Amino acid sequence: MNKLGKQTIKFDSPPTITEVASIVGPKESQGPLAKYFDKCLDDEFWGEKTWEKAESKIIKETVNMAIAKSNIASSDIDFCFAGDLLNQCISSSFGLREINIPFFGVFGACSTFVESMCLGSVFIDAGAAKNVLCSTSSHFCSAEKQFRFPLELGNQRPPTSQWTVTGSGAAVLSKDGNGPFITHITPGKIVDMGIKDANNMGAAMAPAAFDTLITHFEDTGRKPSYYDVILTGDLGYIGKDIVKDLCKTKGYNISGNYNDCGVLIFDKSTQDTHSGGSGCACIGTVFSGYIYKQLQEKKINKVLLVATGALTNATSSQQGESIPRNSPRHSNRKLKEDNPVPNCPILLN
């Protein structure tokens, strides 16, 4: 691999996203993407006594499903990269304590899934691994309890707030395979524009997504139109508009092919989620469910995945801190087509 421009890494032998899996909660199961997920749960507990234990079960079963679908023995998976939103990432560590795969804990808030895939891709292209596992989870109930208010209080949520997705996404990346490939990554910087409202994550994260998007375009010399889909996660409705406007100020028009996972996962008119979805599982499930299947079916071929995470906790908000860090990571996924047709070119580069 080699460095391209300021922040981008270009892989020599791009890793294949061999298989993915996704499990979602009841609200997501009523949303517009329901048919793309592998499993839709009809209650938040899934037979467990606490939301935290339920979340651990969700990531555990999602990971097991991804491994089973990949037809790769779990003993042939060299490393696992995972993290989540719960304090000290306990959903991942409890959920994955039995998988017996060397483990790297990752924390990028809502960017964790893409951060895991970035790290996993580097390990594979470097020859350190043949197969790696990347995963994340989030749970509306455990997240609200931890970051905001006890659900039992029945607090009103402001219009800027987003709804943490309950679910998990997992991906197996491999050295050998026929794509979709991860060809480039552009790890982002921490950007803090001084937003202090823990109920307006979209506004906090948009400047970071913008910063990394522009860097990616400059590093690669590509224009937004190069991609079939540019997908952020999870800016929601408010953050999505901000990113579009910010890109325009730099002369990049992303309106034609840009969307956000937080906008896609819930129906605005029938599901009351205010500014859309969020949480580690938002981009995790939208990619592992909806986007991956579209890549497989060659409905889309070139995807730029831009994950951001708000780096805050309950204590820091109480102490008057802003929400500094968004951790955008770009992953450029492209589908290799063994028998190329005009609209599905081989895009490995």
Added chain:
Amino acid sequence: MNKLGKQTIKFDSPPTITEVASIVGPKESQGPLAKYFDKCLDDEFWGEKTWEKAESKIIKETVNMAIAKSNIASSDIDFCFAGDLLNQCISSSFGLREINIPFFGVFGACSTFVESMCLGSVFIDAGAAKNVLCSTSSHFCSAEKQFRFPLELGNQRPPTSQWTVTGSGAAVLSKDGNGPFITHITPGKIVDMGIKDANNMGAAMAPAAFDTLITHFEDTGRKPSYYDVILTGDLGYIGKDIVKDLCKTKGYNISGNYNDCGVLIFDKSTQDTHSGGSGCACIGTVFSGYIYKQLQEKKINKVLLVATGALTNATSSQQGESIPRNSPRHSNRKLKEDNPVPNCPILLN
């Protein structure tokens, strides 16, 4: 790089640990290693209003010091890998929000520093980076408040408990340099032996340290005597004895050259820390202070660094969960000697 045995990665062009820095709190400043640290603070707040803000300042200043000492422009550092013990790793993200270096958030509890160096080493040997920054922090007061009891309660601590180190360690790793080198890493698995006592981390982590130690010896074909120092972090007195006993059951005698950072950092007879030190900063400061200087002065040449982290949070303990995950990572550091003398051989391999 290539895979060696089950879990070990051997680097083709081992990264150099170009420079390190360490800052510690007042208790550590009275301990036996005080003279090795770059800066010793005489109060826990360092002019800040909260312990969390103080911890962020400590990691920020440590990182700035490591960069300054390295004589590498911060614009020439490609990526930063960092994390800490606070919920959502806010010490790192607030402390490092101004460094303007692409950022990977890492969570391995007390193994975070070594986990960061493992990831950074892979990026460098892979050609993805020329220089990376690795860092972590912990703070006794913020950790006690978050994981156990408010300090104001004045709770008695049980004899098995360990004392979270206040401080930060940082390292700059580089492609080019004359060592000390990181030649191998052995990322560990999550090991859960069912220990549920949040005041006995040493017993929870010892089986994981043992598991990865044995794997490292088997993967590399080395014996414990190959190393000048085998150093775990942070099992404390109780965990240290358990690891020694466990190794004996597999025929490995590590008694001669083995020690633990939690045992080294405080004086048992004069500093009342019960089972020793712990926290992300324990191995972070002991390595960046004491061990690195011994490598530089060639008092030791071959070091096996074994970091473990207890994967628990306050909620999981209240819900009766065990402390499942220890995340041991081994890093084999060796000093290259340009003009080798008998007791300082060139050890790059």
